[in-house]
Amino acid sequence: MRIVVPVNGSDNNAVISRHFARSTHFAIIDKLAGTREIIENPFASVSKGAGMKLVDFLLNKYKVNTIVAFELGLKVQQVASGKKMQLIIISGKMKQLKHVLTLIFPNDEQIKK
Amino acid sequence: MPRLRQLSRIQLPPRAKSFIPVGYYRDPDYPVQLNYEEYEVFRLLDYEGLTQAEAALIMKVSRPTITRIYERARKKIAQAVTEARQLIIEGGRAFFDGDWFLCERCESHFNNPLNEVVENCPLCQGVYLQQINDRI
Known part of the structure; x- marks a missing residue:
């Protein structure tokens, strides 16, 4: 299971973005391998249709099959559902990437640093 | 009628x-x-x-x-x-549009695009799940 989380920042204290396609970075979390990497958003400056391009990019290059976000735009949601990706809409209590990592890896202290 | x-x-x-x-x-x-x-x-x-x-x-x-x-x-x-x-x-x-669940532990909503049997929350592995579709 490979999960993508939109974040504004490049470490575990990064704030989870309220707008999927406009986040500055993405955290790619591999649940089975127990890894997380943070990549820059290559479509951050694209004015229109960034969400749909992003879903294709994340799916093809990073083999992401799950999107964790606070809010998803209509088009991102439609494209992701069409590609059979799982959507997880998190509660507003989860503010930072470390909160999501704590849920996914409750016993792994290394990855949360 | x-x-x-x-x-x-x-x-x-x-x-x-x-x-x-x-x-x-x-x-x-x-x-x-x-x-x-x-x-x-x-x-x-x-x-x-x-x-x-x-x-x-x-x-x-x-x-x-x-x-x-x-x-x-x-x-x-x-x-x-x-x-x-x-x-x-x-x-x-x-x-x-598909099955939606609410995890009572982490309060996340998630869908089930592959129509698998859902027993745990994919995020926190919580087992107390509500099927949102039943609320209508």
Whole structure:
């Protein structure tokens, strides 16, 4: 299971973005391998249709099959559902990437640093 | 007897079950019930900025039906805001675009695109799950 989380920042204290396609970075979390990497958003400056391009990019290059976000735009949601990706809409209590990592890896202290 | 209204398709479950007013004049005993399809039309037209024709395609109902649902939704929201009444989102004639669940542990909503048997939350592995589809 490979999960993508939109974040504004490049470490575990990064704030989870309220707008999927406009986040500055993405955290790619591999649940089975127990890894997380943070990549820059290559479509951050694209004015229109960034969400749909992003879903294709994340799916093809990073083999992401799950999107964790606070809010998803209509088009991102439609494209992701069409590609059979799982959507997880998190509660507003989860503010930072470390909160999501704590849920996914409750016993792994290394990855949360 | 008129026929029942066509079922409307809902894409995402609402984030909240209800909205509660705060203040001296609030009236907690008489809530206003906003149906799922009314919430969805309000979201698609006013939040996502779609036209009524685009919303009709997504919700799989006719454009005049969207107009009628939107009219009702606006009236109810205006009533709740003006009279300081609780707004509850429940009921209606709608179906979800796939299965949606709520994890009671991490309070996340998630869908099930591959139609697998769902026993745990994919995020926190919590086992106390509610199927949102049952709320309608």
